[in-house]
Amino acid sequence: MILNKKYFSIYFSLFFITQMFSQETKDTSQDSLKVETLNEVFISATRTLRQLSSLPLPAQIVSKKDIERSNSIRLNDILNEQTGLITVPDFGGGEGIQLQGLDAQYTLILIDGVPLIGRSAGTLDLSRISVGNIKQIEIVKGASSSLYGNEALGGVINIITEKPRTGFNGSINNRFGSFNTNDLSTSINYKKNKLGISAFINRYSSGGYDLIENDNLNTVDPFHNYTFNTKFTYDFSDAINMFVSGRYYTQNQDVIATETLRGKSTIKEWNTHLQLNQTYSEKWNGYLEFYASRYKANEYLNENDGSRFSNSFFNQLMLRPEYRIAYNINENNGFIAGIGITHESLNRTDFTEAPIFNSPYAYLQYDTNLTKQLNLLLGARFDNHNKYKSQFSPKGAIRYVFNEKLAFKGSIGYGFKAPDFRQLYFDFTNATVGYTVLGYNAVPAAITALEAQGQIANIIVPISEFNNQINPENSTSINIGVDYKISASITSNINMFRNNIDNLIDTRIIANKTNGQNVFSYYNINEVYTQGLEFNTHWKPSNLLKVSAGYQLLYAKDIEAEKAFKNGEVFARDSPTSPAFQLNKSDYFGLYNRSRHMANIKLFYTIPKWNLESNIRTTYRSKYGLFDTNGNGYLDDYDDFVSGYTIVDLAFNKTFYKNYKLGLGIDNLLNFTDTQNISNIAGRIIYGKLNIQF
Template sequence: MRRFPLSLLAGLALALPAPARQAAPADTLRQYELAPVVVTATRAPRHLEDVAVPVSVVTAEALALRGRLRLADALAELPGLTLVYDHGTGIQIQGFDPDYTLVLIDGEPVIGRTAGTLDLERLAVAGLERVEIVRGPTSSLYGNEALAGVINLITRPPEGTLRGNLSARYGTHASTDLQATAETGNEHLGLRLLLDRYASDGYDLDASTTAPTAPAFTDYTADLRFEVRPRDGLTLRLGARLNDQDQQSPLTLTAGTASTGARSFEERTDWSLHPAVRARISRRLSLEGDLYLARYRTESRLRLDDGTLYSQDRFDQRYAKAELQGRLVWDLRHLTTLGAGLIEERLDADRYAERPEARAAFAFLQHEWLPSRLVELNASARLDAHTDYATRVSPKLAVLLRPSERLRVRLSLGKGFKAPDFRQRYLSFTNPTAGYSVLGATELNDGLAALEAAGQIQERYLDPAGLATIRAEHSTALNAGLTAEPLDRLSLSLNVFYNDVRDLIETQPVARKTNGSFVYSYFNLNRIYTRGLESEVTFTPWPALTLTGSYQFLQAHDRDVIEAIEDGRVFGRDASGRDVRLRRSDYGGLFGRSTHSGTLGLSYRPASDGPGLSLRGIWRGRYGYRDVDGNAIPNRDDEFVDGYVLWNLTVTYDWRTRPLERLRLQAGVDNLFDVTRPAQIPALSGRRLYAGFQIDL
């Protein structure tokens, strides 16, 4: 009788969480321990080794032993991920800006982006079970914003016992983190409440200015998880999350030769509510229903030292989604997943001329087929019908080959898209200090007419009436890779990727104002590609010690720029001020992308209690960050940030003694060798020390 992988049956037929794996023979125990369960890649529980697309997982315990508190710090140490500091801390995957990565909590989107960046510092890792990262376009299952990949924060379900923990940490810049968790339940229900307070006095890398580099802030998070299991095969869940932050900082306003003191106040509140039901209808059929409500609000105020309100800016985004999903296991070879839903978004903000609303309907279909024990095929497609842009269909095909128990080969080809957001369609904003204006594509015609009527336009560069409607950005992507275990203690992974992106939305000046500044709007302009290689090695010479290393090679280029260079139409300016025609080798690619990057790691953990040590290195090669000679591309050495390496060290000691379940002491240092780039990377604050404890009850 032929043997087939049990991945389709190990949780796929059940909407309930995957059951614990049974004990395995000694010769296969190693393999099972290295195969965590993931849900993001196929929207169903699968063992990591049986997923056909590039996926990585980091567990809550791994994050705790590294001393990570916020999602940004957690992702910075993972292979192939790069932090981007622009209107917050975002993440770069396969060379894509943060705009193109979808961030989820238990499968539902986190809203509230600023200039396209979702600030990962907003998200605490407390209460998580694991973080899953899917690389490559995943629009065939998740739709908009999943062009580069998906990051899914999986919360830990409440356990059926009375337990809790308390923790506190203090560090450089008077940073503090206070946390308390309590949970209770029985075999039919579970409840957990988590409270977290995170604060800092900020820091200043430039004493010549009044405003600090990073302002002081206080951040509060409350997270509630409730689960009821009235009978076998039926689970009702409720997830609720609230985050609130206040920050303030002094600054100086200058007008001509006069200056006055002022203070900036920023308030941010976001919350989400996620009721869900998981029902096993039969041995072969399961259903999932989800409702999701979210709101993100910010308010910025600038007050002069005498208390006068100088400026104010409000932003209020609301999001609602309803979704139904079903899974049917036909037999050992075939599994079908089908889902559909509705989305509604609303925005009320001072920078928008109206209150935009948008609605969308979507449906997706996925079929998994195992023609033999060596091959698994996964085909999926999603249809998105939106009120503000054309209907899109996003297909994807993935293949998993198992030549042996120690080798997996993965191939995937898919399409992704990112729709124009509210900012790119409806923004209507004039900077009161700098004097420039930004108009969304929908507001461009009326906005320019209003500025002309006010006598503020000196010259138009184009006629908005002749412009095409702004379109969604779209990509075609190929990923090909393998994972191998040549030895019991050695594992290797390799992934080659290629992303071809069309209709990239960029800003461009459309008119010059009488004050000398410009009016900007959004257009489908660029054609880019990103391609490269991701690799990782893990070596465990003995159970207490794990060594890891990763390397990424990346090329992210604008096709239009390359064509212009090859045609001899692009010039630069050398240090003496002389114009020179550029060659293709002079082109440094898209700004903010390092051609070479990597990580190193050492983890020592001899037992579940006692000492533990974690040392991590993050290497980022040089990358372009500014345009000195006016050609809008990085080509001179003084337009690049030099490469650097950051080292983080954490030491942990655990005691397990009554009446406590566990006492954990931890100390560490981030940026061990005090690397800073004040003018280029203000987010690098220098060496940061911390120490803290956690009591598990």
């Protein structure tokens, strides 16, 4: 079991610091743990109902109203506009989210509190999520493994979808625009007495787009997908209620890999979620939950003559039962505890076996208002696993209210990311180039087989180094912030963060092949870190105008690389023919695909006389590097960078006869594209949108 003493010393120091502020008090004016009818209620950060403004953690909500006013149709569009978040494409074309400078694989994505699966390359493609039935999006920054376990090393994004509400109503929504994109959805809702039912159907299609002319290939090939989502609620009594949901997603896409290779790609995903809630007494509540999900992807490529060139498949299954219980000692003190087990299996192309992961877990959290001013949150979780070392994940957070305008909050937590199936069992050889990638557990048998075939020229890393277990990546996350209410119409907050990641899993060359190529595998390396600050401000002088702005400053670096630069071990050239010169510590830029600066400004304005809502939303990303272009193995100031860019979106929505809304807008008004480095920005998109309520 990994249990570093330094985490305990910091963790419990946080508890003792709070005691200096604590006083004997029974004041109940502080936000109660039992409050259920609050504005901006937040669930993900504590798994209890909490007011966003009272949380001791860095968190934010994207409301349904803001989603609707932006006219966005996919989840990645919405997240790109939030402070400190940026979607980045992987080599497979999917878009994952980067949060506080941490890769997409370190952020847990939930729908209604349960995880999405299907990380074929460590990235969960967010563009497959429709926003048509989203009630709100909850974003928790910082390690959250104390409640959610694996993959929550960097944070959690929870997509809360609409539940059945009283009455009968529905809507039809259609948006069409550039690149032959069309998004059509409908929702129906019914609830009377004890029974509630809702359904959501979405069809999204695109003709694809091409950023590079004259190459006879598309940047994104044409596709269409469908999402079906149903929910069922039933109140057996005032004390017992049930919630059941089902979601099905399917996508088909034409694939043109080269001028001679064509094929198809299909994705099929389903999940079902059952929850039975029971109130035992005024203080005790129990929740029995079962979740199941399967994600299947298949792709084939054929030659021009119809012969099969390649075929790949991906079939992942997750099952997770969980029981949790909440106990409110009084209005200012409460516990939540849970136990469960996660079962995962994966059958995939180029795997040495069809692995099965089993991981039982248990967690406990204590939430208390020690005084009128001071809220304390302490939690921990234990995860056992059949394939890697057990993990203990503590977390602590405090919020101290100085007065009605100023509040301090700070948190420290431990997060972990287990080695995924690919990093353990991959056995892939590129048929065209000839290199090989092996999962850690696959190395001994695969290298022995390659040696027997005469394909190994030289072994660089002894096979004996792969007889142990590869360690999970883990992080200590620290966030310190201040909330300041400047006036009734202006609020702001600043959050400073630091994420120290140990045992980062990276690739290295373990052998040379006789064809001149290499064999790669995975291993743990030393610490990297991301640190910086985030600033947000909101100004709402009236119900007609709302302005918000956000900024992130980020430094993301490898500590070993910093040492190499500091010791004068790194050199660069201005050109291939110029002499090499020594670099110093200030020349080290940091990790790849990270921008030093990101910012956003949003302005929403309503004209009641015309029943018109309008908004302009601007995001900025400063330069970043994708490759080492001067050959020294690091990203430094003398490498080539992707230039910074600005995206401007406009949206207008006019309501007719109460139930009809017409929307018009332009995404990427400035028509920014980067044909060489950025594949997920298509160019200017002009669209129209019609919404009908009934």
